[in-house]
Amino acid sequence: MPISKILIANRGEIAVRIINTCRRMHIKTVAVYADADRYAKHVQMADESCHIGSTDLSDSYLNVDKIIAAAKKHGVDAVHPGYGFLSERASFAEALKSAGLIFIGAPVEALNLMGSKSAAKQTMLQADVPCVPGYQDDDQSVNTLQQAANEIGYPVLIKAVAGGGGKGMKIVHAAEDFLNQLSSAKREAMNAFGDDQVILEKYITRPKHIEVQVFADSHGHVVHLFERDCSTQRRYQKIIEEAPAAGLSDATRTDMLNAAIKATQAIDYLGAGTIEFIMDGDDSFYFMEMNTRLQVEHRVTEMITGVDLVEWQIRVAQGEPLPMKQTEIHDKGHAIQVRLYAEDPQNNYLPSTGLLELVKLAQIENSVVDSGVRTSDSVTIHYDPMIAKLVVWAKNRKVCINKMQTILNQSAIFGVKTNMAFLSQLLNNNAFKKHQIYTNSLDNDELDLSTELLPEVIAIYSHHLLKHNTEARAWQQSNGWRVQGEQPLELQLTFLGEEQNHVVSWEEGEYLINGSHHYLPQAKDLCHIHRNQVQVVHNNLRYEFTLPDYEAKTSASNANAIYAPMPGKIIEVKVSAGESVKAGQTVVVMEAMKMELELKVERDAVVEKVFHQQADQVTADAMLVELESS
Template identity: 45%
Template sequence: MFNKILIANRGEIACRVAATCKRLGIASVAVYSDADANAKHVAACDEAVHIGGSTAAESYLRIERIIEAARASGAQAVHPGYGFLSENEDFAHACEAAGIVFIGPPVAAIAAMGSKAAAKALMHAAAVPLVPGYHGDDQDPELLHREADAIGYPVLLKASAGGGGKGMRVVARSEVFAAALASCKREAASSFGNDRVLIEKYLTRPRHVEVQVFADRHGGAVYLFDRDCSVQRRHQKVLEEAPAPGLSAEIRRAMGEAAVAAARAVNYVGAGTVEFIMTGSGEFYFMEMNTRLQVEHPVTEMVTGQDLVEWQLRVAADEPLPLTQQQLQLDGHAIEARIYAEHPARGFLPSTGTLKHLRMPEGVEFAIDAAGLGESGRKAPVRIDSGVREGDTITPFYDPMIAKLIVHGATREEALARLSRALHACEVVGPHTNIEFLQRIVTSEPFATADLDTGLIERHHDALFAPLKKPFKEALALACAALLTREGGTAHGASPWDALSHWRLNGGYTQTLSWREVDNDNAFTVTFARDGATQTLEHDGVREAFSWSVGTGAHEFRATIGDERVTGRVFVDVDTFHVFCFGHALAFEWQNLLAHAADAEGGEGRLTAPMPGKVIAVLVEPGTVVEKGTPLLVMEAMKMEHTIGAPAAGTVSEVLYGVGDQVADGAQLLVLDVQ
């Protein structure tokens, strides 16, 4: 076994490989770009080497820099992860030439499977089922048109060297074939530097089922069962599960044996994934082979109890496969959801920004040990694979994945219920995410009943993107509770002497809270009133009894509004209150009128009173360092209290009024030296 390996990747991929290295006592070396200098994967490894600028082309795709880093660090082997250079035959060859073990298949196997057309020819010779189509070298447009006519429409045009849905067109009839072919070739040439295409019969409502294979240098080859990856957007996977639901034992065995035959046809070594397209009646056809470990490998680990990265390391170190085909067993069902920073409603465009708040459900990260068990001696029911932490930034340079959420259950139904609960517990503040969209898919009838195919999202688009009713009133009550607590208010039943505000000797107290619902840009006001022990909230003309308390956990609040009781979490980002309750996320921006008035004055650091009033609390003193939005002092004006917040980060240099002082309209209240 190796003593030290370099991981030529980043993010959750590098963290995943490093976790197995740590368990096996193998030193790991990270590589990082300018953008990843403080990334999680850098901290997860024992050493780290800088390899270039922020873009992948300047760093993670620079073969010579990675080889230099491996040599300089004394790494005996390089694990390419998945993506980037993992299927690059030039990189595998460069490792070989440098005397460094490439933890992946032989160069010849990568080359053989790198061309879809050549791979189809090899699979045909190995008797692996193929979709009817044309995979020849002759790319004459007229010949291609005749072949498409002979196959029968609809047909699928695919870039021979492609992937990720690029260079792919569905052609419905002969009249539009020429235009579609020209478009496909242009995109293929632009994306891959190769405009060669192949033609296949387009199957309506197909499933995407893939088989995990492993082979060693001692003649061993096995399949670790199958995964269904049919739920996709833009030809990219969203949800994956193992084993593929609805397969008979005969089909599962036949597909596994076909996958092993595909691996043997190219003298494969290491981890590989053979992808099949399957019809509703159970016929399956070879689609392609990915010569690497896949993003969705955790579901296979969960149902087999095997650490596939450990298998990779042992095979690369010339050891035989850890288990035979007869020793491999399926245990239960696993589902993986990919949590991305993206806008589902805007065509799944990536979203960037700082992860100001990140909370995942309770789970075990990379929860596979030598026996496939967690620390408790039982298989972990929830696993989180992530390459980011709270405070990290999702940049435009790389894939915007936040985490992979993987669950295991004794049955698919149990795993599905566990996944739904786990998604409800996810909280992200910063970039937009697909969490709500994943919840919709998981609870949709087609997914729940395993009515799966690659067009599921498009076919059920209207239902999956329909306006969603959220617990607005309950979330608003929690936001008000958090705001009133932040301003020094007391929860129902607490002593009024503990409060900075909200209590009056000779009468009740009323405060108007102006809010804007962030998602819908809906402005509204809420009136909070307290008269003795009685508290109420009024919104949209309805006044209801209201009480709240601070919960036991971080950011946790409990509120009662009318007859409704709710417990939730509120993360406050300056004046925006992000509320998580009942599995939903809502955001309300408090319209801090005095802070806005200070901004409008045009002088940063100058805070003035927007109306005559009295200072009733001073919350800072000279020398206090504050962030934007930090409460500075409280004024009472027009029988209402107003908290004045810092318009920017800085240091308080002078407080001009004290408690009890009357101030005139426009009077400067304090001086803030802005950072």
Template identity: 45%
Template sequence: MFTKILIANRGEIACRVIKTARRMGVKTVAVYSDADAGAMHVAMADEAYHIGGAAAAESYLCYDKIIEVCKQSGAQAVHPGYGFLSENAAFCRALAENDITFIGPPVGAIEAMGSKSEAKKIMEKADVPLVPGYHGDEQSIEFMKNEADKMGYPVILKAAAGGGGKGMRIVWKAEEIEDAYEAAKREAIKGFGDDHMLVEKYLTKPRHVEIQVFADQHDNVVYLFERDCSVQRRHQKVFEEAPAPLMQNDLRARMGKAACNAARAIGYEGAGTVEFLLDEDGSFYFMEMNTRLQVEHPVTEMITGEDLVEWQLRVAAGQTLPQKQDDLSISGHAIEVRVYAEDPDNDFLPATGTLTHLRPPQESAHVRVDTGVREGDEVSIHYDPMISKLIVWADTREGALRHLRKALNEYQVVGLTTNIEFLATLAAHPAFVNFDVDTGFIAKHENDLFPKREHITDDALALACLDVFITRDEEAQAQADWSGDPFSPWHSTSGFRMNDDNHHELYFVEGDDIITVTCHYRDEGYVMELPGGDVLVRGERDDNGDLAADLGGRRMKATVVRHGDNLEILVHGRAHALKLFDPLAAAEGQDEVSGSLTSPMPGKVVSVLVEKDQEVKEGDSLMILEAMKMEHTIFAPMDGVVADIFFNAGDQLEEGVELLKLQGE
């Protein structure tokens, strides 16, 4: 076994690998960029080395720097995690040339599966079922369109070297294919440096079921059952669970055998995932093989009791697989969700910012949280915006869903937009609970999963007011203690008024609305005039800084996070944002926003499609933006003339900046 390994990755996967290595007595070396100098994985590792700038291309993708760190630190092997260099054959070859072990498959296996088109040729020879499609070298749009016409629409265009939904487009009718093809090729070249495309028949109601395989250097290959990853957005997984619901043993065995055949066909070693599309009639088709550990591997660990990172280290060190096929079994049910800094109401665009308040649910035998961030860390534009993986386990799927909903209800994040409420809504949806699921689940239930945002509740308003008064009391008490005259009536916050009811009016801003709450001081608390009626409110702050409140006889706990005049009220599993407003101090004036278009995300301008003074029609494409290798097109919201353009191709953007201005007709 190795005595020291380097982890050529960052974030939660680096932290995950470090935990297993530490348990096995293996020392770890971390690498980090300018942006990650204070990151969690850097603090956890035994050693850490700076390797370059914030952009991945200047640091985590520079394998010559990583090899140099291996030599400096004495690391005998490299664990690549997933993403970055995990499936880079050139990196794997360079490590071998420097007598450093790659904790992953051989170069030949990576190369064989690195091209989707070449992989499908190999799988066809190995009798692994394939979806009808074209995977050849002819790449002209005319030829691809002809192939699509022969298959019949819908079809899906995929980058041959791709993954994670990048360089991928669904085409529903012939007239859409040219634009989709060009956009997919642009994404592919940015994301993978290769714009070779393939086209396949698109199944309209498939499930995405993948098989976890493991192989050693002694011709042993096993499968550790399956994971269902059907719930997706933009072809990226949202929910993963194991075992796959409704899976029959004979189908599981057939899919497992096909996956092992795929691994044997390329001389595989280590952890890999063979992904299939499972149709309604029980037929399944090879989609791709990921030659690395997957993001969703924890659900497999939870149902098998095995540590897949430990298996990786043992196999890379030349040991045999820890278990044979007959020794493996399924225990219970596990579900994983990815907690992201993203805005589900804005097409899941990534969000950036500082985690000003972060409180994940308590870990237990039923709840696991894999993360690489801490409170105060920044989620930046440079990397994937994952905050954590939340994994739950129980004896049954029903029990796992209960633990998931409770854990999401307890998960608190303030400082940026997250998908937590969306995940909770989806986890409670009747169709998901009954597992009426396919890869089009989110689009099919869009109205349920993206409900119209309701105004703030009376409970949240009352808690915001209570927090304001408790904060004022705390500040007054601190001032009194400091003054040397703590009993002076000038330090009182009771609201006493001569010849008048002792009350106070609080003003909050929610969106475009100003909400007024009149609060009457009483010995037993505050009578608050809320939109739904008057309520007696009282409470205190506990040792954790949370509110223990009584609202008209209903007791509840809540968290209120203050940053300046902004309040985030976390209660009943929801986050409510308010701003404390002083009407006397409010500045007059009104920003002119009519006709402007702003960036919905931080990123870079790929291209500007219009010129100043150009006439445009509603729906015309104006700009193409890119963030995290995904493209987003800015469309004209109305007919008009381009009055001004504020950015050029290649410019970096912050979220919310004005891109251009339209003058309406």
């Protein structure tokens, strides 16, 4: 039976992406949404929508009963889970089947089998798929695990059986550290997944993460759609993905693609899946895990093959054979995807929440922007802080990198901090250009991503300001300029937390910066400005700084208070009214975005009043502690 209406049990960019394919296929869509997403992009795009609960995930996007009730209410034929949330939960697939609904995903048996790292590995070993040497048996006694680790040889990787995203994963470098790391891994696994079982694997010190897109139908056909390199990671989270993988020999690629087909056939699979391999320095590769769903990085595969994988998912789910045979699937050119997040790379990558005052995401020929947000939307503490996936295709890898830099250069986001400059630095790094990035390169601080504010950047900003604002000097204070006579101009700014002063003048047809650097901005130099925030692009690198915000400074200096930087929960209040505090002293600890933040005073003072106590939920900018006026 053809599918005519689909409920999308997800949100954000993946929901938008599924809706776009459904529109092209003339299939109606139903969006579900929690309180925080009432006006979200995916809700407005869908043909119908249904409110399913509060921002608490267990009350909305993870609530199977509510999603099934919404599906029945709107008369859908099938449910697409996207990725994350319920996409790999066997109980969800079973509940949909019981309700007479089609699950556009993997079979229940495959979800159960591949959901356990130990069972998955045992299955692959039986199918003669290369696996990392390790221990994956049921005996979880401390002595057995310690002995197995000693036999494998250090370093050893401890992995939670039900894990993902780096949770319950520990690297052990010596036998004397094993028990402490094992306890920590089991504790994390129990908290995150309700299951503290682990497996052990030989830790590969220079690992590459290569994965193969596979697809299977109900008619016995299994194909691959080539491989992706996802080695550019931080803390086990992918940042940049590309297809095909650069630097693979033809023999290794052929063996890996064949192994992926063999792995998929071993579990009687259906739909889209990804076989993830880890590769060491001598081109040996080993099965790591299977993702039984569509991947975030599926777009790069689509770009090199010309295939719409969501369309394939729908067709296979309604019983059709795969649209193409293996001999008909070809790869062409190169594709790169970057994940654009609302986070602060200069502050341990803490998520950045708040209003998206301006979202300008550039598109050029053969590029795709997948985003679930727009200007005036908000990044909240409730969900993953991804803003967009930016994807580009070109005839080869070198041109592809340059095109991605062009997209980043022409894009700008204001209102929250982002990793856009960080992505630009990664793409410009020689290790990335020579495809010598490993999954632990960033965590081991192997890449030099340091930047300093070049005099040329000051000249580019000055040129932009004077070119586009003929009355610049009339509003000098609000834009950071101070006029001393006719010349020069003094620019005050803050870069990477450091306050700087620069002097700019115009001499001999060029800008003179700080009395010694001459520079005339070029056409390829770009400058994005929003209020007191500046983003300058020079030589494919992005520089972000802020100008003095005198109005805000005045407000802050008169406030004499500690405010909540984002919505969250008070964990501890360390002071009381009448208590003296010293500059830099922590007065409140709060939890936001699943992290603890220590809020400190900036000067010696006496506490006037405390407004909140432990366990209170507070909104962004809520006053927490008031200090006596200085």
